[in-house]
Amino acid sequence: MTPDINSSEEPVPLPTGIHPVVKERVNQLIEQTAAKGISIVITDGFRSTEEQNQIYEKGRSLEGNVVTHAKGGESYHNFGLAVDFAIETPSGQVIWDIYYDGNGNGQSDWMEVAETAKALGFEWGGDWAEFKDYPHLQMDFGLSIFELQRGERPPHNIETENTNF
Template sequence: MARIDTLEVSMKKKVAALLIAAEAATKVRWVVTAGRRTMAEQEAIYAQGRTAPGKVVSNARPGSSAHNYGLAADLAPLKKNGSIWWEAPRKIWQQMADEAVKLGLTSGFYFKTIFDAPHVEDPAWRQQQALWKAGQVHVA
């Protein structure tokens, strides 16, 4: 299953549109590197740089990430050879972020507490979080 297919339908449509818009703006192809995450996957990512090796890449504990609800995705540009271009210039990331904002998404490029350029999320994800906390929806 492609990572984009793990997203909620509304988010999948926005991310598909974003892939097209980001490519048009940057003249670079983009891919989805992460979509929906289980609570266990989020716990492992949160542990990085804390109780597990690596640098801190997320401030979100399980249940506190839009990824847990299928309402966030991480995108990355591709080099001409098809490999992920993590070290792309800041301008490339900002252009993608600006296209995300135009589509009504929130971009991690503009987060205040952590810089997360690949991340985009539906700002309504906290409504799903509230339902989960109230026991009205199940999240794996």
């Protein structure tokens, strides 16, 4: 972030890891889904601007499918407010199958994870209208990407029963 030469305020440093509240809720998600017989793994969390730009290039200048529309600095991952998950089968295989029913209850494990995550206050990328990002979970704490880019940050601890920040 470039400081404003007309401002006496110091620039707010970018985060370097997952926000503590997000980390706590991810741990709760792992515990709650395990209680339902579903094992999940976090496949991605905090991303630097450079890492985000590399992912953005997939399906564009790099081989593969487009996996994001967010360039570096435009993703909640860049501010430590997002994670991606996958399902781990009993054999240890990590899968991204949204129809898999490993716990045998007649419901997609993926959708059970998404519902549990939403109850914990996460926004799920699978609910997005334009670009469905099924592995993506984020907490924006009421802050837009623009506000985060300008240096606004959520508090490091939120004492509330209301998980819909």
